[in-house]
Amino acid sequence: MNNKGKRFRSLATRISAGIILFGTLVFVTVLGANYFLSRNLLEEYIGELARATASSTVREIETVFTTVATNADSLASVVTKADINEPQIHDAIKAFLKTNADIFGMTVALEPHVLHENIGEFSPYYYREQEAYGYANLADNSYRYLEWDWYRQPKSNRKPVWTEPYLDEGGGNVLMTTYATPIWRRDDNRFAGVATADISLGWLQKLVDNIHIGETGFGMIISEADIIVAHPDKQRNMLKLKSTLEAEFIRDYWDVYTSSKSASHATYFHAPCRHKPGDCWVAIEPLLDTGWKIVIVIPESELVSDIMILTLKITALAVIGLIILVMVILSVTHRLTSPLARLASVTKDIGEGRLNIKLPRPQRNDEIGELTNDFRLMRDSLEEHIDRLQETTAKKQKLESEIEIAKDIQMSMVPGGGTVSIIEATYQLYALLRPARSVGGDLYYFQQDDNKLHFIIGDVSDKGVPAALFMAKAVTLYAGAMNDGLTPGNTFTHMNQALAQNNDACMFVTALCGTLDLDSGELTIANAGHMNPLYKTSDTSGELPVEGSLALGLMDDVEYPNITHQLAPGSRLLMYTDGISEAFNPAREQYEEERLLAFVSNCPETKAESLGTATMQDVEAFVNGAEQSDDITLMVIQYGNA
Amino acid sequence: MPLEIEIHAEPNEGKRISLAGSLDTDTAPQLQDKIDQNIDSTVHMVIMDLKRLEFLSSAGLRVIFKLKKQMDSHEGKFMLLNLQPQVRKVFDIIKALEGMSVFKSQEEMDEYLAAMQNKVLDGDA
Incomplete structure (x- = not known):
């Protein structure tokens, strides 16, 4: 004072x-x-x-x-x-x-x-x-x-x-x-x-x-x-x-x-x-x-x-x-x-949060009386405001705690709870999911079935709760289709049919899903509007073209072709969502596919996990502290050992 | 980056939506609001001019697909115009341009519309 x-x-x-x-x-x-x-x-x-x-x-x-x-x-x-x-x-x-x-x-x-x-x-x-x-x-x-x-x-x-x-x-x-x-x-x-x-x-x-x-x-x-x-x-x-x-x-x-x-x-x-x-x-x-x-x-x-x-x-x-x-x-x-x-002392009380304090009665019809009246109005409106704020805060806290629970549930839907690294004699797999908000629309899933490794990586349009719900639906559909023994193309056709139904919001998922024969190295893969995977062998690297169809959920009756590639032992596949390629740095520049490909090509790491974490480190170095704008998912699969 | 949205009337109960800036998670709801306010079943044609759109995310794509779906439901026309390379790439990746009317320029679209007009006239004759 x-x-x-x-x-x-x-x-x-x-x-x-x-x-x-x-x-x-x-x-x-x-x-x-x-x-x-x-x-x-x-x-x-x-x-x-x-x-x-x-x-x-x-x-x-x-x-x-x-x-x-x-x-x-x-x-x-x-x-x-x-x-x-x-x-x-x-x-x-x-x-x-x-x-x-x-x-x-x-x-x-x-x-x-x-x-x-x-x-x-x-x-x-x-x-x-x-x-x-x-x-x-x-x-x-x-x-x-x-x-x-x-x-x-x-x-x-x-x-x-x-x-x-x-x-x-x-x-x-x-x-x-x-x-x-x-x-x-x-x-x-x-x-x-x-x-x-x-x-x-x-x-x-x-x-x-x-x-x-x-x-x-x-x-x-x-x-x-x-x-x-x-x-x-x-x-x-x-x-x-x-x-x-x-x-x-x-x-x-x-x-x-x-x-x-x-x-x-x-x-x-x-x-x-x-x-x-x-x-x-x-x-x-x-x-x-x-x-x-x-x-x-x-x-x-x-x-x-x-x-x-x-x-x-x-x-x-x-x-x-x-x-x-x-x-x-x-x-x-x-x-x-x-x-x-008196007003000054009351102001102090109000400043310390005691809003229900008794205000002096305006005694005269002059400037001070007016001030006292205005002060009362201010106090009342402040009280109302704080009540509302408390209510809102309570609601928000509730929502946040609900979202935290939702996050746990969502993460429990992907193997490893968001980060996973598997090293088997016949393959290595590293996957990472990092939502931009508590919950997100990215997904990955994999399952080894005898000598077959089934996997999917996907990205639901938009992010946050709506995307998370759609992601849950997509993961559930994928798990179901896999159990039915469907090929990747048929899996997508089936998923698309289910997701497109009553999809007035026009949510959609871009995804890659495939099956790797761990004995022969034959990869069967289908693409639903997703970015092509990158591959890296001991002597070459590049984009693995996977001709596909429309993203899942946009239209009925879409057919997804199965594409097959033969992987040499030691080959690595790197699949990602646009949270990586469109990661922004503080200057609003994007990371871009080209930079990713260049990094992966030159990266000396030989393990699936180390390649994945090195890639993430490079992305983080590029982003340089800028806020993550989109969900990020990365999946590296290595066939056999190099 | 903000999004600028301009909506103008076009002949034949058409509307032209011109976008500039970034259509992403943050700005997509703005576009959705504008569409809800301006586009209803009386609109027979929507031209989406993306000449000055610099960035398009999947959230923005969703709004565009929703509008297309809305137009399809009453057999209205939906056309995309002036896709910049980086925007076109986003469409390409998800294979979304198949089945859509996409024009590189105003002239190309005008030719198409004129041809359509003639076709209708010929059919009537």
């Missing part, structure tokens, strides 16, 4: 294996595609998210910074009024501070004696202090406002500045940045001082604290001088950017960024994270014209890990699905193929 060396695998297994393989392939492809597409989408999304977060943070800070700057600008313009006095400046500062909650503190610091001849160093500072307002005079000797950056930068640059963050010791005593805008004298545009507004950086800290993207995504604010203004880790605040760990992941880009023209534009890039493995998305956006930057950092892996988790979940679901699918397929294919397996 199995192929050589191949392990048996059921159809169910094969189908399941195929589907699992294909299903897994499809599943892996789809899932992989899904993963990579999602990942690409997410990467874009993360970049977008970083930018958007940076932008919105910038907008938020911008609003406050712009308001603060506008207020400071307005204060500066108020101060330049020609007739303003010191108390009015105090009131103006307090009024601006009161109306603007984003401002921590404000001052107007004047260049001594420029706006008014009589006003020297002047810098009243008002700031928020819990629910009230605090006041500090920055013009006292200890503060020395003229030396602070927030004063000197606008003065030297002749434009407003945002200072680097600083701790305002002696002022507001908080971490702050200050917007300082120059005040110009109206008539000659001479520098007359600065108006400032401070922003406490505490709210910036809150702002960056609220930026949560993924697990470790964060934002920070960096000043123009690359000082960290606000960072979720407060310990880093006020540190130089380049000295911090975070700086490292953007360091390569930071220098490029800050030195390029794009420093005034928003930018974002993808870079290896420094605070954890994987890549980060970084967005940098400048804050107005302050030179400050908002930096948003989002580690990609954290968001991508969500997709990994999703993919894993889908994989788990798909595996479960596949397992269920396989179980269903196994169950269905098993249901489908189990009749096949």
Whole structure:
């Protein structure tokens, strides 16, 4: 059933294996595609998210910074009024501070004696202090406002500045940045001082604290001088950017960024994270014209890990699905193929001859059901066939055994049972009968009666059982005629008369019969349609012509003449049937009378038996194994001794 | 060697049986079957043309004799035509050709048949 060396695998297994393989392939492809597409989408999304977060943070800070700057600008313009006095400046500062909650503190610091001849160093500072307002005079000797950056930068640059963050010791005593805008004298545009507004950086800290993207995504604010203004880790605040760990992941880009023209534009890039493995998305956006930057950092892996988790979940679901699918397929294919397996096992039984085995019932009207039905038909017809065959075989065996018995009977009808060799002082005789089938139509017979040797050799037309029956009749007739002392010619006439009667089948016998006088050597012989005998003496050999008549059994009232020949002592007669002359070799050539005569003439054998057996050996050598096509009979008679 | 058998109608309720190949124990029953199917007492003449018969055994002879006997029984004519030497030898050995109408060729047979015809006509006249 199995192929050589191949392990048996059921159809169910094969189908399941195929589907699992294909299903897994499809599943892996789809899932992989899904993963990579999602990942690409997410990467874009993360970049977008970083930018958007940076932008919105910038907008938020911008609003406050712009308001603060506008207020400071307005204060500066108020101060330049020609007739303003010191108390009015105090009131103006307090009024601006009161109306603007984003401002921590404000001052107007004047260049001594420029706006008014009589006003020297002047810098009243008002700031928020819990629910009230605090006041500090920055013009006292200890503060020395003229030396602070927030004063000197606008003065030297002749434009407003945002200072680097600083701790305002002696002022507001908080971490702050200050917007300082120059005040110009109206008539000659001479520098007359600065108006400032401070922003406490505490709210910036809150702002960056609220930026949560993924697990470790964060934002920070960096000043123009690359000082960290606000960072979720407060310990880093006020540190130089380049000295911090975070700086490292953007360091390569930071220098490029800050030195390029794009420093005034928003930018974002993808870079290896420094605070954890994987890549980060970084967005940098400048804050107005302050030179400050908002930096948003989002580690990609954290968001991508969500997709990994999703993919894993889908994989788990798909595996479960596949397992269920396989179980269903196994169950269905098993249901489908189990009749096949049963049929296969039944086939084995039938092959071993157990035909009465129970066949599986066809359960469904499908191909397998049809196969089962056909199988039943085949089994039934096989059973019938085998029954018939057994019956036929039995009949045949019976017939064969009958024929075997018939063969024994037939052979017992000829002297010697088919092979005989007689050596007497006055003659030698060798005879052989070899039917082509079990029984045949050839015959020989002889009998010594005092000094007479009577003999006959004959060949019934056709062969097999019909010929054998006819042969039996002929032998019986011959034996009867011989006992009546008839001459050979009369013997034939008598036999012919009996055989021709009611012979509708037109069976016939060709025969030679004769009587040899053992004293005188006189041979009386008659021929009924048979081949002439061959003779051989010590010095000559040839065909012995025996003129005769029609074969026995064909026509009524046929006369057969007696022919006489005188045999010299030592002469040999060789008589045969056409089983010898028409013996075929494998090339379908016949042995032929000529070859027989030539062989007999040249044969050095001197005994009747040895001549006969040598002749048979020559015929057998010629036939060379080809199937014997006709009955063979050979009779050699030697008169006296040579 | 197989046997080919062709049977054609001839004038005067005649049939011509042409044989080719080997008429032996194996093929004789085939010829017997054909004869049983085609030759009955309405057939007045059978011409057996053995021009292409290469081998004849005693089993074949038996079938031929049986057909002759059958034709004789209703006084039909039975003629053998074109016996090849090896076939003629088989007939000769058993002395079976005596009393049979045997012709070496079609012309010889036609002459014979014409003579027979004339004889009948003369007799009538």
